[in-house]
Amino acid sequence: MADAPQIGKRPFLKSDPAPETGEGLSVCPGIGLKHTFDPNTPNLRQELVSGWGPVLAVWEGYSADDEIRLSASSGGAATALSLFCLEQEGNGQVVHTAADPSAPYLNKTVMSRSREDLLRATGSRYAPSSPCEGLTDVLDQPTPSVFVGKPCDVAGAYKARKNRPDLDGKIGITIAFFCAGVPSTAGNLELAKRRGAKSSSSIQSLRYRGNGWPGLWSLVYKKDDGKTEKSEMTYAESWGFLQQYRQWRCYICPDHTGEFADIAVGDPWYRPVQPGEPGKSLIVARTQRGLETIKKAAAAGYIVLETEDPDLLPRSQPNLLETRGALWARLITLKLFGAATPVYSGFGLARFWFSELSLIAKIRSFSGTVKRVFKKGLTKRIEPSES
Template identity: 35%
Template sequence: MPRPSTLSPTIKRVLEGELCTGCGLCAGISNGSIVMETVAPGYARPLQSAPIADETESIIASTCPGNVVEPWPAGANTHPYWGGWRQILTGAATDDEVCHEGSSGGVISALLIHALETGVVDRVLHIAADPTDPTRNVTATSRTREDVLARAGSRYTASSPLQAIETALAEGGAFAFVGKPCDVSALRRLARSDPRVEQHVPLAISFFCGGIPSHDGVGRILAALGVDAEAVREFRFRGRGWPGNCVAVTDEGSASMTYAESWGGHLSKEVQFRCKICPDAVGGVADIACADAWYGDDAGYPSFAEQEGRSLIISRTESGERMLNAAIQADAVRVAPLAVGEVEKMQPSQARRKRLVLARTAALPILLQPRPKMAGLRVAEAARRSPVGESLRNLVGTLRRTLTGARSRL
């Protein structure tokens, strides 16, 4: 029977607590009662227009990553920052075009192309630039190498790939899913109640996520470049090199800025609050997770100077390792082993964020604010590696910003 109230209790709680990731799962399973809309300052949020069944509400409550995050599988090789692993590698696509089009070494694109061409999957469900507004995102289905390459590269603004999950599952066949860590968490939790997920999604790939900036972040970039948003015909956040420039193309030409300027100067300042408390920003429940394998500069901090592309690659499941090894054996990617202790040198900001999750989320119940359930994600263990002073500053900072309504400025 439909619920008597208009708004899902879970969605209400998540929205009021600024915990929505914008994944689109609730919309995807609601049979049209919920859609994703853009709200100021440019995040994807659910809008419910009709009652939903109790069963649907139960699924939303058990899958929404703003409410509960899928725990990392238990295993001997599990790090409090980086999750579980079977292999940790660095590498790149062997195909120069694939390597160039991707955001780092093109490994995700290479794996998807290999999976398509060997029949492991018949399509890929992932994110692409909106053809009507290339500064925004749409959910897309790719079936060929050309499709994958046309949609390669990071997309640092709101995306809701799971709003298409019911359509994708109903189609049948086998598809790869590529999404943010929170998207993959929601998909894994959906599999607990919908057996079609295991049946039709043999490969889930994610990446280390720095958080989702609002669309206002893109506006900041265009303003700095002196480009009218209405005139943009193509917009790439990065790629075509490593890390590659942020580029806006109009009929009059193109304008660009470096990755360090676009992310560090604009986009990172617009990241939504839920991302600041993310207990799994490293794709810990994906089959394979990839990231930038940044080289350190003289001070030991990652250098964003243009270099030959290199990806960090972590296989996390038996099926993910099997897929990765097949791609290596087919010479789709070239790799080198990496010790787990080296990952923090490449991704220090991810390590710092994980250390501070406990301090930041501990502030929320003090002010009667909700927080996601995050058992099984080694949050307390990571927090023990944080200096006491840093943890206290973040606890107090979250309290202060929550009281002043400025939590996105953490």
């Protein structure tokens, strides 16, 4: 995987010509996703399935480790659960994403094996990442691994595990974090430039959230005179700029809350965050394995579970059902114009187009996609470049 700066992470062939097995394409979440969970799973919240995928339980909680809680983007639940799996569940490493030390505006896939490793990688990374490239290394480990990533990353790992029993046995548990889309490297560099960093090489560090809830976008860069300067923005300000650089794939994604993971975590946005309030996490158990892990982590003192209420999920993401409905129209429009169209099964898209969108929104869901088909050249093959 390599970074195409104007788009995002893309696979590039190591050699040309290279043998084509079709395995990579078969597990790509971008060409299609299908829910295969058992509808009779114990504790499954049937009222949430059509809009939110499999949900067994939902809590508001946080890491019992104050340092992890402060450093993390919200309540540190993903880090705390990963640490529990390392120290108590026999998992030898966590495959996830961290800032690239040699280029802090980029991400790299890492394997963490200790609390210190995990702490160095806390905080959201609103830049292209591809933790699935670490799955090959997972096969070489003597112990199972925790896999942490965006919903699409976890869905890709899910499909790969279906194809590869040897890989399935090497993944102990999967944790997804909620995602509204990934801005490109070009977008990140443009924001950094506007805040003072004239070149990518001048960037010393770039942090998007954390050290408070939701935390600040924080850039450290070197000026022309060699002195170090720091620039900060609120999360709302930085995301308001970066979101316009999301790739098209993010606009046709059916899963923003980690529906293929064992555990999904996000922000409990159902209420305003008070100034200085310690971070909180929304913690969603999506499988029996995930449910058992959450309960054991709480009993062992790694996480604190406060309110348990399945309604916290839709209340925290009030716009996602409308987004799901609009996706149905986007996919139909793409197909009508002969553009590449993913196939999704088990997401109930049509029902939400009828129930959640106003008449104006229904019209825009079609007309907006037509405009993008031509503006983005979606009917043409794109050859991404690494530079």
